[in-house]
Amino acid sequence: MPEPLAVLDSTSKSFGAVHAVVELSLSVAGGEIYGLLGPNGAGKTTALRMLAGLLAPTAGRALLAGRDAKTTEAKRHLGYLSGSTGLFGRLTGREVLDYFGQIHGMARARIRERLRGLAQALALEAVLDRRCEVLSTGERQRVSIARAVLHDPAVLILDEPTSGLDVLASRFLRDFVRGERQRGKAVVFSTHYLAEAELLCDRVGFLHHGRLLSQGTPAEVRGGAGTLEEAFLALADRDKGGA
Numbered sequence: 001m002p003e004p005l006a007v008l009d010s011t012s013k014s015f016g017a018v019h020a021v022v023e024l025s026l027s028v029a030g031g032e033i034y035g036l037l038g039p040n041g042a043g044k045t046t047a048l049r050m051l052a053g054l055l056a057p058t059a060g061r062a063l064l065a066g067r068d069a070k071t072t073e074a075k076r077h078l079g080y081l082s083g084s085t086g087l088f089g090r091l092t093g094r095e096v097l098d099y100f101g102q103i104h105g106m107a108r109a110r111i112r113e114r115l116r117g118l119a120q121a122l123a124l125e126a127v128l129d130r131r132c133e134v135l136s137t138g139e140r141q142r143v144s145i146a147r148a149v150l151h152d153p154a155v156l157i158l159d160e161p162t163s164g165l166d167v168l169a170s171r172f173l174r175d176f177v178r179g180e181r182q183r184g185k186a187v188v189f190s191t192h193y194l195a196e197a198e199l200l201c202d203r204v205g206f207l208h209h210g211r212l213l214s215q216g217t218p219a220e221v222r223g224g225a226g227t228l229e230e231a232f233l234a235l236a237d238r239d240k241g242g243a
Contacts, residue, residue: 089133
């Protein structure tokens, strides 16, 4: 097995008396897509923010490429997209991406090279020179994805990346994520759309009230249930009964 690129090791996060994440352990290798699944409020965003080095764990460790996720060196290996990832409305997509490329310390020639490749991969040719404020939701999301992956990071963390997208835009995003997996990236994403996870993920983990109820391949986690949704509901009912 290749060395994992993204690790949560018995990681917990509490906000006062609220235990948002409780002893969560997972690891994701290069060339793998891991889906962190659960309803709103399950702790998915908190877990991913710790993995991205944006929140310090109350206990346990978060590692990126073998380094503490909070360090600058670790974050060089990270591409992060959340629901709050914003664009500068008065700038064009090209100007936004050029700006973030410079923040990442990329040479101008490398930025131009990456922009050409991403424009083709994400169908951005027609929108890169339009102001971000006039782009559709799907177009803004594609520019945001380009921003997250511009520096070609080894780890992609995507927090509910298809939320608010239509069927065609969601499918386009899934195809792009599969392509990144084929390039050897470790992809961690959260969603409460369990049918989407069945289409995309190599492994999944069910998070409920901050605790991991089960993880494995979709087939392993489904067990005797017909779908991931049915499996999750059964696990959540048992968890509630044992609370």
